[in-house]
Amino acid sequence: MNSEFTIAVHSLVYLFYLPDHMASSESIAKNVSTNPARIRKIMSSLRKKGFVRTKEGIGGGYFLQAHPDEITLAQIYRSVSCGTIKPSWSTGDPAEACPVSSNIQIVMDTVFDEAEIHLEKYLSNVTISSLLQKVKESPSKV
Template identity: 45%
Template sequence: MNSDFVIAVHSLTYLAHLEGKLATSDTIARSVSVHPVRVRNVLSLLRKHGYIRSKEGAGGGFTMSRSPGEVTLDELYRLTSEGSVKPKWPNPNPQCVIGANIESAMDGIFTDAERQMERYFERYTIADVLNTVHERASR
């Protein structure tokens, strides 16, 4: 899984917390603690796919365009990270029975693991994440 997934979940949870108020990419980047350019790249992807909308200019920023209860984590995983569970294999020895066949033998295992993870993620929404954050913050 790559960090774009984490940035997407964090950004959408942050925007859901604001309940319709605008947030700049710099503000979101400070919350995520990553460079604003990385956040802008993820926000651009989220905007392109209809999760958020933006307002340009002074006083501009980003806001959710979908209900936090409608956005599931599996959607965000597929958007940002699909295929990332499968590792890049080194160049194994093709003369070795293991080296020549290990990648193809493991492909199905990694594909199945990713599908199981997606099925698990589909049970959770941005609203669920936000509720958990609020619960932990109130302890």
């Protein structure tokens, strides 16, 4: 899992929370606690998938395009983070005579592939709308 997923989810929940469902990259970045360039990169991926649309120029920004009840975390995960459960580096050496060293990479790849299937199944039951409801119900720490 990578931080782009969390930033994308946070950004969409924030847009849904706002009365006009629109915000600039600077406003979203401030709320997320990251920089606007990173927000623009992630929002570009979300725009390509139809979750947000943009308005250029003064007073522009990102608008929530899809209905929050229809946006699942699985969709967002596939848009910005799919395949990130599996590490890019593996242990072992397929050329080794040792059955552990020569086979662990294949075994672990299967574990990570199955974990991703289960993760996506779980995330498909969580919507942006349900997350905002949970945020509103959580006790404020301020």
